[in-house]
Amino acid sequence: MSARPFLKISAPLNALVAALGLITVAALTTRDLDPTTKLSLELLLAGVWAVYVLQLVDTVIRRRDKNDRGRTPALVIDLLAVVVPVIGFLIAGSRDQSLYCGIWLLKPLRHFTFFRLLGRVVARAAPNLVGVTSVFGIVLFGASLFAYLIERDIQPDKFGSIPQAMWWAVVTLSTTGYGDEIPMTFAGRVLAGLVMMSGIGIFALWAGILATGFFEEVRRQDFVRNWQLVAAVPLFQKLGSAAFVEIVRALRPRVVPAGTIICRKGEAGDQMFFIVEGRVSIQTPSPTPVELGPGSFFGEMALITGEPRSATVSAVTEVSLLSLYSEDFQMLSSSNPEIADVIRKTAEARSGRAPGE
Template structure:
């Protein structure tokens, strides 16, 4: 029996199961919990552990059946979810055994695309992140050393050594300000102000680097996906590389579920559509609607003549579309007149044999 059906069923509920297990772990640390409640929570943890045992077995079967192409991270997380609590049960004092179920925090991450994206962002931005982290370390140690020299005689219990002053520097750099260690001298307070402002700048740099990295990675993924979609449209396959890149940037992907209306008769149209996958139905005066499939396009009349939509178009099946807005159509017409001529020629033909849409 294939492991994949079980994994498909279990993936959406991994987060919920992990949350239940962690809630049980937290509840078991409560003092004066009743014996019945404790037993119920321990049974819940045991049931979740058995569930994870089955999931690990499924992952191993799939890993072998797929010639070990299953991501190793998923296998490691599933194994840790089983063997870490088991080792705690066998080797650790009973009071703390349930705490090791905290490893289940990793279960929602086993197939998370976000954390893979985060890994790529951090990997690409590593040189800049290391640079800012080095700056943070320099400011941290420098502030600690200066604070020690200024405050050691005034507050020997709090600034009596560089490590003690370093705690103050960390709290101040992060602008947390617990208030447990406060400079008493004027020079110390001036230093504190400078450290606070430095911390704001350093954390802003970290945030800016990561935000830029996320933006670039998402844009790169969108570009690759759009490239693949555009390449599936026959009309664009003869374009040169420069023109093809322009089209990829101009066209915007859209997935429409079966039965949904894509455009309605009488509406003002500001975009046309190219079909990548699926089929659309164009309502006509005849009982049978006209259907268009992959590689076809529609909605061009609204861009060419500026008139309202002349037909209602709906998705006969789930359909993957690429939309081209009017301003991008004008760009396409000027830079690639051969494609614009094909679109206009098709529009002229439809004007005579089919409703304009």
């Protein structure tokens, strides 16, 4: 187990190793390579394969130690990256052995959360996607059938059967238009125009469904993350569910690196801040700055009085903040007067110490 840290491969390094391996595979397909260059490239492929063996060992150890079933996709990819090149070496001819290393195209995917997001989007949008796909299939077969009936006698070599006509229908539906099969009759060209317009509509529906699914999924993730952040602020923990949802939608999360100035003295203020994690320093007239930690808030005076900020606030550590804009503060004041009252009383108490923070 002491050697395990040497088995870990970061996501950027994993992508770099995969790119190196795939470039080597491409180079080995070049004709008339001299033996020395070919041997060097093959040794480089063997080195990449050895790295992936180490990564497979690390994945197996982590899965066994943590009993983490969520690592199954990574384990499958790592296993294929090791086993498939070995199979190619054993069964393929010398010319095609390196091509089996093309399985390394999958390696960068093991670190991408995008594909899990895509899977959730497709799963939720499946009924609509299946419906549009069914329309695509109906239009495809119908176009092939009519193209066959219209063009079979004029171009029997290209439209002599429905399967042959399907190639034309696919190319036309996708509006690719290779030009290898073209209707010669007027009716065939009218059909082609209708099929093209149908294809544009079908692909637009697919794109629209997926775009809407991505938007809703990202918004759902943002809402859950904001919910967790808002729940960490003591001021909001006693709210009812309806008011809590309202606050979650109003607050905007923000992460500020250590040393960053969050707001400056004298500038106009259009938002206040709640601290979820980290600490901030408020430069007051007194020699010693005031520090605030998780659960505190600042910047409220600018929203209550409308005056410029009278103190500079900077991040002592990396700070996770929730910002509340002035228009949302007005909404909060009307719907949750108890919270607005706490904020106002805190502002009044601070005004003698550090006005307009």
